[in-house]
Amino acid sequence: MQNGESNVLNQFQRGDAAAFETLFHQHQHAAYGWILRITRNPAAAEELTIETFWRIYNAYARFEPGRGFEGWARRIATRAALDWLRARRTESELSTEMPAEVASPVEADPAVTAEIRRKTAIAFSRLPPKLRIAATLAVIEELPQKDVAAALGISVAAVKLRVFRALRLLRKDLERQGITP
């Protein structure tokens, strides 16, 4: 860790507002990108990036400069995204509307029909949020399981179990919708 960066981290840990601003500018894009991977919803990712840094700002006293900022911020961002998914799930249980994040922010494989993509996204949105995050990061985003485990604060074995349970639930849901993966 460079001296300048180390100083910023130490100042932030003491509650320095200027250090917080520096860290915000340095890490906002990474936090946004990470949250977008989980939520697949650009508007929500922006709001959750602000929510993440709000939580970071409030938790400065618990920050340990020696352990680095990025991993700590990523865990907080993951937690904020998980809270959002839980709230969305409750809303979608009360509503018959399709979740907003069904509209994928990236180009899909043209060989897969729009109907299959829609049904897959709906099945995904019905997963329990903890399973959904694990499956999104480990299967869709193809991140190393140890990175997913670190972000979720669980073991690699727990990530594997969550992914397995998510895939099993998704297959059942898709089969109920008439799709055989």
Next chain:
Amino acid sequence: MNEDDQDRMRKFLQQAMPPVKGESEPRRDLWPAMLRRLNARPAAPAQIGWAWFDGALAFGLLGLAAFFPASIPLLLYYL
């Protein structure tokens, strides 16, 4: 579900829901919105807060585990 089924599901999902890959950037600078949030609510002291609901839920789960030990594996499964 065996390993072949898992691989098939993985490939299917990757085709149906392509990765975002985290390359995207926010459409706007988020600092002004962050500043508004900071100015609207002063920072709370750094501490772990326990809402009454958290306590009630923990108490309920402990009670359930104490009176119905058979429910412990089910609770662990959903943790």
